[in-house]
Amino acid sequence: MKDTQQEKPLWWHKGIIYQIYPRSFQDSNHDGxxxxxxxxxxxxxxxxxxxxxxxxxxxxxxxxxDYGYDIADYCAIHPLFGTxxxxxxxxxxxxxxxxxxxxxxxxxxxxxxxxxxxxSRSSKDNPKRDWYIWKDAKEDGSEPNNWLSVFGGSGxxxxxxxxxxxxxAFLKEQPDLNWRNPEVQEAMFDVMRFWLDKGVDGFRxxxxxxxxxxxxxxxxxxxxxxxxxxxxxxxxxxxYSTDQPEIHDIVAKMRQVLDAYDERMMIGEIYLPVHRxxxxxxxxxxxxxxxxxxxxxxxxxxxxxxxxxxxxxxxxIPPGGWPNWVIGNHDQPRITSRVGYSQAxxxxxxxxxxxxxxxxxxxxxxxxxxxxxxxxxxxxxQGLNMPxxxxxxxxxxxxxxxxxxxxSGFSDTKPWLRLPDxxxxxxxxxxxxDEYGMLSYYRRLIRMRQEEPALHIGDYVPVITKGSLxxxxxxxxxxxxxxxxxxxxxxxxFRPEHANYTGTIVLATDPEREGARVEQNISMxxxxxxxxxxx
Numbered sequence: 001m002k003d004t005q006q007e008k009p010l011w012w013h014k015g016i017i018y019q020i021y022p023r024s025f026q027d028s029n030h031d032g033x034x035x036x037x038x039x040x041x042x043x044x045x046x047x048x049x050x051x052x053x054x055x056x057x058x059x060x061x062x063x064x065x066d067y068g069y070d071i072a073d074y075c076a077i078h079p080l081f082g083t084x085x086x087x088x089x090x091x092x093x094x095x096x097x098x099x100x101x102x103x104x105x106x107x108x109x110x111x112x113x114x115x116x117x118x119x120s121r122s123s124k125d126n127p128k129r130d131w132y133i134w135k136d137a138k139e140d141g142s143e144p145n146n147w148l149s150v151f152g153g154s155g156x157x158x159x160x161x162x163x164x165x166x167x168x169a170f171l172k173e174q175p176d177l178n179w180r181n182p183e184v185q186e187a188m189f190d191v192m193r194f195w196l197d198k199g200v201d202g203f204r205x206x207x208x209x210x211x212x213x214x215x216x217x218x219x220x221x222x223x224x225x226x227x228x229x230x231x232x233x234x235x236x237x238x239x240y241s242t243d244q245p246e247i248h249d250i251v252a253k254m255r256q257v258l259d260a261y262d263e264r265m266m267i268g269e270i271y272l273p274v275h276r277x278x279x280x281x282x283x284x285x286x287x288x289x290x291x292x293x294x295x296x297x298x299x300x301x302x303x304x305x306x307x308x309x310x311x312x313x314x315x316x317i318p319p320g321g322w323p324n325w326v327i328g329n330h331d332q333p334r335i336t337s338r339v340g341y342s343q344a345x346x347x348x349x350x351x352x353x354x355x356x357x358x359x360x361x362x363x364x365x366x367x368x369x370x371x372x373x374x375x376x377x378x379x380x381x382q383g384l385n386m387p388x389x390x391x392x393x394x395x396x397x398x399x400x401x402x403x404x405x406x407x408s409g410f411s412d413t414k415p416w417l418r419l420p421d422x423x424x425x426x427x428x429x430x431x432x433x434d435e436y437g438m439l440s441y442y443r444r445l446i447r448m449r450q451e452e453p454a455l456h457i458g459d460y461v462p463v464i465t466k467g468s469l470x471x472x473x474x475x476x477x478x479x480x481x482x483x484x485x486x487x488x489x490x491x492x493x494f495r496p497e498h499a500n501y502t503g504t505i506v507l508a509t510d511p512e513r514e515g516a517r518v519e520q521n522i523s524m525x526x527x528x529x530x531x532x533x534x535x
Contacts, residue, residue: 036059042402106207135166143156353531367426373417
């Protein structure tokens with residue numbers, strides 16, 4: 001399949017994005033919670049690792065009902081994380097290392113303590129009343145429709161003072177903005193300009209597909225595939241509360257704001273099937289630069305399934321669109337917990353050799369796993385609101401494991417979430433000394449991707465295989481790499497039906513294989529990945 005990048009690749013075409021959950025990366029002020037100065041302290045590590053861009057989850061003032069995704073001021077820094085001077089220094093230090101900074105933008109909803117909402121709920125005739133979604137009760141006093149909250153229960157909250165309901169797709173402390181109101185649009189565009197003027201390099205836009213709702217507020221239909229273990233939100237198909245046609249005009253306007261600046265980019269968080277996901281690139285690619293592709297998070301870890309979906313995605317991307325891949329984030333179980341430690345190495349090779357921008361999650365490079373959090377220590381509202389569903393996201397948000405000291409170098413006091421029992425073995429300090437460990441492997445993969453045009457801007461060519469192997473070629477000009485990944489624990493044999501591949505293994509999950517020549521049939525161990533430079 002053809003390259004679609006511009007003649008001169010943009011920084012995110014070659015770049016690797018590294019997500020930091022700021023509460024959990026590095027504490028610098030002894031309160032057990034990570035902060036901006038802590039991130040600054042660890043920038044040399046990120047530069048050593050080889051990542052190109054840092055995406056930081058929300059750091060704005062917030063009551064922390066949803067740990068920063070309930071924003072009370074879009075143009076300031078929460079004192080928990082530091083000051084605006086600290087932020088300015090972080091941005092300067094990131095740029096000094098020739099890296100980029102991507103901020104989380106949360107435009108779908110504010111905190112219920114945001115001044116906009118306090119005005120909006122003060123009276124029905126307040127000028128900001130229409131900045132949020134207020135509706136009368138039905139004649140029988142019931143809610144305006146059947147929409148549900150992602151975090152459990154109804155999506156509507158009754159306001160006794162003004163005798164109306166307001167809509168919240170998440171917590172009741174997170175009222176949804178009315179993006180059909182042009183004043184809301186302009187206010188949020190001004191927020192974007194505030195940070196762009198400071199020099200941030202882009203935004204990851206939270207729940208982009210939620211931002212516009214059905215104008216008639218029609219009921220969502222029941223989900224015929226709902227099962228009891230699923231979140232209560234999934235009882236209905238969000239046909240009218242998400243992914244409305246008008247969202248694309250909004251995203252195009254956000255893109256116009258970015259395009260007024262030099263080489264700034266926009267990622268959209270969008271959990272949708274591929275054919276709907278790719279519409280967020282916009283007509284003529286005037287939408288999100290990277291509508292987040294969560295296929296490697298959501299699909300079964302199976303070679304046939306993944307091969308099919310990778311090819312489907314490659315075929316669906318519009319001309320001029322640029323792909324992207326994600327294997328983990330702050331909302332999902334860690335890759336090592338989903339597929340196991342040995343397959344996590346295979347997952348890393350897949351992420352870093354596919355065509356498109358890869359996004360890593362902090363700690364994946366050392367094989368961090370989900371940490372079991374006892375019920376009395378759960379912090380995440382998704383877990384607290386549905387305690388019988390085991391849906392807490394805390395296990396994937398635990399502190400970064402830096403060294404063998406009491407709190408693993410994250411802090412010198414008890415962290416906000418517990419560390420795993422094995423942190424003295426699984427940490428950066430120990431793994432830096434292990435040439436066969438996960439960290440060394442990630443670093444070598446990253447370096448090879450950065451140095452080889454075939455791996456960062458080259459074409460993607462599928463290779464048909466059978467059984468447990470996932471195989472493809474990356475090529476650019478006269479360089480071709482064959483990627484062979486065994487997604488099972490058992491040995492497998494690569495028998496190419498229509499070609500004879502010969503070359504040299506240049507990188508492998510087991511480094512002992514590197515430098516070996518291969519041709520025709522290639523034997524693969526279980527849980528093995530190899531990268532072959534073809535003759």
